[in-house]
Amino acid sequence: MSGAPLCSIVIPNKDYGRFLPRLFLSLMRQTTGLAEMEILLVDDDSQDHSQSVAETWRKRLPCSRFDLVRTDGLGRPGAVRDVGFRRAQGKYFLPLDADDHLDPRYLERCLEALEGPAAPDVACTDFVRTGGGVSRINRLPDFDVDELRRQNILGPTAMMGRWVWERCGGYRRNTVYEEWDLWVHASLRGHTCVHIASPLYFQEEHPANRFRETRKQDGKAKAMLVVNNQAFFDPGVVRWALGLLRREPWAPWFETGLIPREDEVRSLFDQYIRDEVETKRIKASLLADAHMRLLVA
Numbered sequence: 594m595s596g597a598p599l600c601s602i603v604i605p606n607k608d609y610g611r612f613l614p615r616l617f618l619s620l621m622r623q624t625t626g627l628a629e630m631e632i633l634l635v636d637d638d639s640q641d642h643s644q645s646v647a648e649t650w651r652k653r654l655p656c657s658r659f660d661l662v663r664t665d666g667l668g669r670p671g672a673v674r675d676v677g678f679r680r681a682q683g684k685y686f687l688p689l690d691a692d693d694h695l696d697p698r699y700l701e702r703c704l705e706a707l708e709g710p711a712a713p714d715v716a717c718t719d720f721v722r723t724g725g726g727v728s729r730i731n732r733l734p735d736f737d738v739d740e741l742r743r744q745n746i747l748g749p750t751a752m753m754g755r756w757v758w759e760r761c762g763g764y765r766r767n768t769v770y771e772e773w774d775l776w777v778h779a780s781l782r783g784h785t786c787v788h789i790a791s792p793l794y795f796q797e798e799h800p801a802n803r804f805r806e807t808r809k810q811d812g813k814a815k816a817m818l819v820v821n822n823q824a825f826f827d828p829g830v831v832r833w834a835l836g837l838l839r840r841e842p843w844a845p846w847f848e849t850g851l852i853p854r855e856d857e858v859r860s861l862f863d864q865y866i867r868d869e870v871e872t873k874r875i876k877a878s879l880l881a882d883a884h885m886r887l888l889v890a
Contacts, residue, residue: 598657599629600704600752601683605673606636609691610643612797617650619694619795625701631658633677634691638666643691658682671764671771678758687752688772696793703752706787714784715776717751718791724798736786742826744851745773747786750794757784768817769807777822812837812846819852829855 602620606613613634620627632654634647644661651659662680667673674688685707689695703716719732733748740746749772761778764771776786807814819826819834826834833853836844843865847853853861 598631598683600631600685600687600700601678601681601755602630602632602687602689603674603677603681604632604634604689604691605670605677606634606639606643606647606691607673608639608641608643610639610641610646612692613643613646613650616689616691616694617654619697620656621654622697623695623700624697625704627654627656630656630700631660631681631683632656633660633662633680635662635664635673635677637664637668637673669764669766669769669771671775672766675763678755678763681755684755685752686755686758690749690796692797692799693749694795696791696795698791699793702789702791702793706789707752707754711787713787714757715747715751715753715779715786716789717747717786718789718793720748720750720794720796721792722796722798730792732790732792733788735788738780741777741780742830742852743854745770745776747772747776748794749796751776751786753779754784760784765821768821769810769814770818774818774821777818777825781822781825808849811849815847815852826852827855829858833858833861 604616620630620632636643636647644663647661651661660680662676664673664676667676670688670690678686678688685704687700687703699718702718706716707713717733717736719730721728721730723729731748733750734740734746736746751772757779758775760782761775765774765778768774816834816837819831820838823831830852833844833847837846843862845861847857847861
């Protein structure tokens with residue numbers, strides 16, 4: 594192949610050597626082939642056998658380039674991905690977690706969509722999440738900016754034009770919802786997305802990955818996402834995010850993975866005021882009763 598690769602597949606990895614053969618096998622089985630693809634495995638100071646596994650597969654995968662990059666304990670996937678993307682040469686970028694894998698048609702379908710007449714900036718697919726011996730298909734909605742204000746409707750599965758990553762400046766570090774924040778930032782800049790209604794991406798939930806930590810930080814992470822992109826959200830939602838970060842009692846975390854809409858923020862605040870008024874009424878009534886008992890006595 595001459596010239597730049599069509600797609601750069603960037604794989605952040607930390608002690609996930611046991612998952613890498615499955616991921617690399619899924620790449621080898623891609624219907625579109627790997628001749629126009631490059632793979633960059635960014636290993637974040639693994640202490641397992643990840644690097645030896647990568648070296649073995651480097652010789653087997655028929656891609657245009659396989660680069661093994663080592664980083665010194667950056668921690669967050671976004672920071673590790675950014676290292677790979679800064680080295681990447683492809684027209685399109687695919688961030689692929691080391692414990693996930695792809696349906697054989699994933700690359701073909703996404704590239705077909707991105708190279709098609711509509712020429713969107715991002716392509717995402719439905720995905721299958723497995724964990725605890727159970728698999729479930731997650732059907733994503735068609736892209737809608739208003740729904741993106743509510744939740745991450747692109748899931749973990751998106752391939753993007755390199756210009757999306759470049760114009761957004763990579764992943765932000767102040768929220769664990771790194772991907773969601775990137776898609777919101779991209780939407781603010783006018784980038785478009787196409788949804789491919791097929792489950793072509795497989796994501797595994799297990800004790801070692803970041804799902805549990807993300808859930809623990811859900812409230813603060815969503816609030817920071819809103820503060821990062823204030824022009825994207827209604828003023829009431831920004832007020833909620835700032836209130837949550839300031840630990841104001843009227844601004845709760847809300848439901849996991851969901852940002853409240855402006856009318857829901859208004860309801861939260863109104864309910865808090867009603868509760869405060871009722872609490873004061875009850876306290877006043879109790880004080881009056883106590884005072885009356887003293888007078889009678």
